[in-house]
Amino acid sequence: MSLSSFNRRWASVILEAVRRHGVKHVCIAPGSRSTPLTLSAAENPGFTLHTHFDERGLGHLALGLAKAGKDPVAVIVTSGTAVANLYPALIEAGLTGEKLVLLTADRPQELIDCGANQAIRQIGIFASHPARSLFLPSPTERISARWLVSSIDDAMGTLHAGAVHINCPFAEPLYGEMDDTGLSWQQSLGDWWTDDKPWLQEATPIEVFKERDWPLIRQQRGVVIAGRMNAKDGVKAAQWAQTLGWPLIGDVLSQTGQPLPCADLWLSNPKAVEELNQAEIVIQLGSGLTGKRLLQWQTKCAPKEYWIVDPNCGRLDPAQHRGRRIIADISRWLDLHEAEPGAPWYKECAQLSKETAKNVESKxxxxxxxxxxxxxxxxxxxxxxxxxxxxxxxxxxxxxxxxxxxxxxxxxxxxxxxxxxxxxxxxxxxxxxxxxxxxxxxxxxxxxxxxxxxxxxxxxxxxxxxxxxxxxxxxxxxxxxxxxxxxxxxxxxxxxxxxxxxxxxxxxxxxxxxxxxxxxxxxxxxxxxxxxxxxxxxxxxxxxxxxxxxxxxxxx
CATH class of the missing domain: 3.40.50.970 (Thiamin diphosphate (ThDP)-binding fold, Pyr/PP domains)
Structure with a gap:
């Protein structure tokens, strides 16, 4: 009987379960305690593997892969301070919505708080920052493979944004040739191994609804603030605002083309602020604004209503405006809220933007x-x-x-x-x-x-x-x-x-x-x-x- 073989079989269920939820890339740092996870990832043909010796950089590598690839990305690290080095990337993912799966190897419970080497308290190490946390027991055949796979599925299936932390303790030995230990335990999942679906399919779809008063709202004077969004959303938002005849103030991350460029400069002009303050509604598409002058105006503006449309949860409004917080895919929301053609009402801001751009060009x-x-x-x-x-x-x-x-x-x-x-x-x-x-x-x-x-x-x-x-x-x-x-x-x-x-x-x-x-x-x-x-x-x-x-x- 080989515990190292059973550790591998336990880890293989974890890795295959996360793969069923869209994980294609696995980022791995060196470590001994993480051996079952590392070798199981290496033998799974569904993964592209990336390595880095620095866990903090590894976490951010995974963050970048998730930003551009849009799929969840897994990270494997060993126990101890290696885990703590993932904190900055985890925090960023929680704020910007990328999906990370942190698979942290750990010492078994009997080695915690007794002076064992490289053993720290990893349960709850990330406090409230993960979207979900799952603290697994040490591998044992007394716990069914069905429990393990359905626990992973439950954590992954409800992950809308941010990171899930799965802490995985393993007892020694960690190395050795594979034998038949745990084979019947592993095979108890039957034909799950030959299909491509999660054992437990769970989803929390976010429905997008049309605002009933939109036909009246779109006839008012409005301002569009474009925050962080993807390229498709940015192009659509710019066209939408142009059709309405509303000024769009685009952040550097909005991908809208910033139709009124140099906004962080011309928003310092009182004439621009005075004109924008005539808006009856402000609709912010996306979060994460950069410009100081835009943030200052956003804080002080007092329209009748302030709407924020963003796929991530949370208020996303430091100024706490009265209005509507709409959790929705931006493109889908724009499609539901058709723009009625209107004449531009923001002559002062348009002129100031042109003059500012000329000043910048000359300087x-x-x-x-x-x-x-x-x-x-x-x-x-x-x-x-x-x-x-x-x-x-x-x-x-x-x-x-x-x-x-x-x-x-x-x-x-x-x-x-x-x-x-x-x-x-x-x-x-x-x-x-x-x-x-x-x-x-x-x-x-x-x-x-x-x-x-x-x-x-x-x-x-x-x-x-x-x-x-x-x-x-x-x-x-x-x-x-x-x-x-x-x-x-x-x-x-x-x-x-x-x-x-x-x-x-x-x-x-x-x-x-x-x-x-x-x-x-x-x-x-x-x-x-x-x-x-x-x-x-x-x-x-x-x-x-x-x-x-x-x-x-x-x-x-």
């Missing part, structure tokens, strides 16, 4: 992060996708740039952390196989520098731009104390990423001017591999440009 000359943000639409790969990091760069692109309608844009703007950005971008690329442009700041890159290793596995041209402004320059936009700003907020590291790229044998360049950057990008899009482009820029110029333009536009 954003030369070479720097503001110029990169302004020209971002020209640097995107054809038939590709874009991943944008956090802190200053995403705000500059939101304020100064304009992305094409329907062009796929990804980010980690749920918790808006700087951890795991390179690894998330790597996952996005591996999920689609498309050419990918990713942009992060220097501190973000340092935070996830281990994950440059993942870029070696790129399956198409991948460009990782690192904007090196020597520290967290976003803090120069905030009222941080001047005397302590450098030491305690910006924390400049004087880093050079040539050695980091070289350590992982990645193509590297550091262009000195715009022409060099454009030449390097043109070459990089010809190579089915990753290129790291370090953009060494003036430390404060990007933040100063944004501040200067805000001042000018507010006086137009």
């Amino acid at each position: 954003c000359v030369g070479f720097g992060e503001a110029q990169l943000a302004h020209r971002i639409g020209k640097y995107l790969p054809e038939n590709g996708q874009f991943f944008v990091g956090n802190s200053l760069i995403v705000r500059l692109i939101d304020a100064l740039g304009q992305l094409p309608a329907g062009y796929p844009v990804y980010s980690n703007r749920g918790a808006s952390g700087i951890d795991g950005l390179i690894s998330t971008a790597a996952g996005v690329q591996l999920a689609t196989g498309k050419p990918t442009l990713s942009i992060v700041g220097d501190l973000s890159a340092l935070y996830d520098v281990n994950s440059l290793a993942l870029l070696r596995h790129a399956t198409a041209p991948f460009v990782q731009i690192i904007v090196n402004n020597n520290g967290g320059q976003i803090f120069s936009l905030l009222p941080t104390p001047q005397a302590e700003r450098t030491r305690f907020y910006q924390m400049p590291q004087d880093a050079d990423f040539a050695h980091a790229a070289g350590m992982f044998s990645l193509r590297y360049c550091a262009p000195k001017c715009r022409e060099d950057l454009e030449t390097e990008l043109a070459e990089a899009w010809k190579i089915p591999a990753a290129t790291v482009i370090e953009l060494k820029v003036n430390e404060t110029e990007g933040a100063q440009m944004l501040r200067s333009l805000l001042k000018e536009v507010s006086r137009l």
